[in-house]
Amino acid sequence: MPDIVQLLPENIANQIAAGEVIQRPASAVKELLENAIDASATEIKIFVNDAGKALIQVIDNGQGMSETDARMCFERHATSKIKNIDDLFHIKTMGFRGEALASIAGVSQVELKTKKASDPTGTYIEIENSVVKTQQPVASPTGTSIAMKNLFFNVPARRNFLKSNASELRHIIDEFTRVSMSFPNIFFSLTTNGQEIFHLDKGTLKQRIVQLLGNNYSSKLVSVQEDTDYMNIYGFVGKPDTAKKTRGDQYFFVNNRFIKSAYLNHAVVNAFSDLIPKDSFPMYALFIDLDPSRLDINVHPTKQEIKFEDEKIIYAFVQSAVKHALAQFSISPTLDFDLDISIQQSEAVSMPFTDDKKSAAASSSLYKTFTQKHQAHFIESKSDLQHWDKIQGPVDVDHQEVVAPEAEKAKEVEPGSAISQKNETDQKKPGEELIQMHNSYIVGQNQSGFIAIHQQNAHERILYERFNNAIKGKPIPSQRSLFPSVIELTHADAVLLNELLPDMQLLGFLIETFGNNSFVIQGTPGDVLQGNEKSTIEKMLDQYKHFSNELKFSKREKLLRSMAWQQSIRSGTTLSQKEMLTLVDNLFDCEIPNATPNGKPTYLEFRKEELDKMFGR
Numbered sequence: 001m002p003d004i005v006q007l008l009p010e011n012i013a014n015q016i017a018a019g020e021v022i023q024r025p026a027s028a029v030k031e032l033l034e035n036a037i038d039a040s041a042t043e044i045k046i047f048v049n050d051a052g053k054a055l056i057q058v059i060d061n062g063q064g065m066s067e068t069d070a071r072m073c074f075e076r077h078a079t080s081k082i083k084n085i086d087d088l089f090h091i092k093t094m095g096f097r098g099e100a101l102a103s104i105a106g107v108s109q110v111e112l113k114t115k116k117a118s119d120p121t122g123t124y125i126e127i128e129n130s131v132v133k134t135q136q137p138v139a140s141p142t143g144t145s146i147a148m149k150n151l152f153f154n155v156p157a158r159r160n161f162l163k164s165n166a167s168e169l170r171h172i173i174d175e176f177t178r179v180s181m182s183f184p185n186i187f188f189s190l191t192t193n194g195q196e197i198f199h200l201d202k203g204t205l206k207q208r209i210v211q212l213l214g215n216n217y218s219s220k221l222v223s224v225q226e227d228t229d230y231m232n233i234y235g236f237v238g239k240p241d242t243a244k245k246t247r248g249d250q251y252f253f254v255n256n257r258f259i260k261s262a263y264l265n266h267a268v269v270n271a272f273s274d275l276i277p278k279d280s281f282p283m284y285a286l287f288i289d290l291d292p293s294r295l296d297i298n299v300h301p302t303k304q305e306i307k308f309e310d311e312k313i314i315y316a317f318v319q320s321a322v323k324h325a326l327a328q329f330s331i332s333p334t335l336d337f338d339l340d341i342s343i344q345q346s347e348a349v350s351m352p353f354t355d356d357k358k359s360a361a362a363s364s365s366l367y368k369t370f371t372q373k374h375q376a377h378f379i380e381s382k383s384d385l386q387h388w389d390k391i392q393g394p395v396d397v398d399h400q401e402v403v404a405p406e407a408e409k410a411k412e413v414e415p416g417s418a419i420s421q422k423n424e425t426d427q428k429k430p431g432e433e434l435i436q437m438h439n440s441y442i443v444g445q446n447q448s449g450f451i452a453i454h455q456q457n458a459h460e461r462i463l464y465e466r467f468n469n470a471i472k473g474k475p476i477p478s479q480r481s482l483f484p485s486v487i488e489l490t491h492a493d494a495v496l497l498n499e500l501l502p503d504m505q506l507l508g509f510l511i512e513t514f515g516n517n518s519f520v521i522q523g524t525p526g527d528v529l530q531g532n533e534k535s536t537i538e539k540m541l542d543q544y545k546h547f548s549n550e551l552k553f554s555k556r557e558k559l560l561r562s563m564a565w566q567q568s569i570r571s572g573t574t575l576s577q578k579e580m581l582t583l584v585d586n587l588f589d590c591e592i593p594n595a596t597p598n599g600k601p602t603y604l605e606f607r608k609e610e611l612d613k614m615f616g617r
């Protein structure tokens with residue numbers, strides 16, 4: 001019997017390897033772009049014909065290759081980027097496995113022209129099906145041009161598998177977007193069938209994002225930036241009103257490499273949770289930098305998935321950083337800043353800072369959040385309930401005394417943040433001349449134009465925060481009824497009400513069980529009209545059941561939301577001048593003045609400059 005084990009010919013091995021690295025034109029685009037970046041190029045141009053099926057050419061002004069390197073780079077496992085296994089754990093470049101060019105050469109016709117700055121002439125190589133067809137010296141500028149033609153010309157099964165040009169081009173643009181977004185200091189252009197569709201001048205990250213994702217983001221990006229010893233995060237999130245109905249503009253980069261992470265996506269979405277409707281997707285482009293040794297490098301580089309040494313910490317950082325960014329633009333509260341206790345105590349968070357980073361990091365608000373532990377939220381709670389009384393009846397007197405010193409303390413510790421946040425809100429707040437329209441809207445002039453407040457949405461927000469504070473330890477006083485009323489419920493409702501009684505007491509409802517599914521209402525918060533107690537509670541229960549399929553909310557959260565909705569003044573209610581003023585005051589003292597708990601807007605702003613524009617001025 002003859003031996004039957006044989007080595008695969010080189011070109012077959014490359015074709016098989018290519019299946020993993022080059023699935024479609026877009027994967028080749030990604031590999032070639034990353035090589036140009038690794039070669040320190042500052043200008044990278046791509047040309048594609050027929051969505052990359054006919055041609056993909058990348059021209060860079062990077063360091064180029066010597067004659068020997070130009071030949072070598074097409075060999076499998078040929079790489080200049082790692083020399084030993086240790087390098088794997090410190091890898092900073094985009095590629096390192098030395099597979100891309102070998103794979104590309106195995107499944108297309110490649111023309112390479114390259115020259116190093118120190119060499120007088122460059123090298124031209126033509127290679128097809130892993131076989132060198134031509135090699136000769138050539139006049140060339142410093143840098144590299146690689147053209148790959150007729151992808152999969154020799155693997156018809158794969159070629160047939162490619163999608164329509166529109167769909168393959170879409171994939172190319174996706175890869176182009178991900179790579180060019182993470183290198184705003186590099187010029188990129190993309191030309192398809194002779195038409196330049198992207199021309200990205202060097203600039204800031206913000207400019208790059210706007211170039212790529214569109215002008216409508218230009219005034220809608222909120223900067224995220226936190227530095228710690230463990231990791232840095234920076235980038236932008238879109239203001240809540242840019243959230244879209246379809247998943248789209250969401251980008252995570254770890255050490256400048258685009259990744260997909262449902263887990264981290266969740267962290268961001270969570271930070272937005274109160275600000276946007278449940279079924280919409282916030283925009284973000286966030287960059288996480290951390291020590292490569294804290295990542296699992298064994299994950300395949302083309303798979304865009306990544307493993308962190310400690311996912312939970314990253315999750316908490318991302319969520320806090322985004323929340324904090326939104327809060328600084330007074331888009332969101334930082335109320336529930338308290339982190340998992342295990343995370344607060346973890347080494348990465350409590351670790352002593354190195355001297356050089358200490359001063360930079362000490363001014364980072366995230367650092368304060370972690371180090372001041374439970375006090376973290378005090379800055380944002382400055383306006384707790386200060387004016388609730390005006391519209392809401394009985395005041396809890398000692399509240400004022402508790403709040404004032406906290407506010408003072410906040411100013412001492414972090415004057416910038418406390419004041420700037422206040423200023424932003426103040427600018428939006430309208431002056432004292434208010435007009436009610438259609439018994440539903442309150443309209444008033446503010447510094448930049450005018451603002452239309454939805455009275456019911458606004459009141460829902462006010463009540464929600466008021467109730468939230470009540471639950472957190474400042475119960476709303478109850479007014480005892482002169483004639484306690486009895487309410488009879490179905491068995492199911494009685495069970496429900498029983499569960500809610502302790503929390504309802506904090507909200508000012510004194511209710512006692514009376515046996516057989518009956519309850520006595522002994523007292524209600526001051527603003528519930530005497531005589532209306534029964535219907536108030538029935539409506540509240542109704543609304544609560546409405547929320548019952550919202551599994552993500554706790555019982556308490558559902559109660560707060562139901563109560564806020566149920567008790568808010570309805571559209572169609574005429575308000576006096578004084579009532580409008582109070583409502584506006586209370587709204588702008590809220591932690592999140594601009595949205596209801598469910599994410600509906602409480603007001604819309606009309607800026608003078610935009611009005612002028614609309615009128616052609």
Ligand code: ADP
Nearest residue numbers: 035039073079080095096097098099100101144
């Ligand atoms: P890897 O990027 O993983 O090292 P590749 O097959 O993509 O593997 O590239 C092989 C080698 O060819 C690289 O390590 C690099 O030395 C060289 N190379 C590839 N593209 C370029 C380029 N545009 N400019 C300069 N050198 C390049």
Ligand code: MG
Nearest residue numbers: 031035095100
């Ligand atoms: Mg590479």
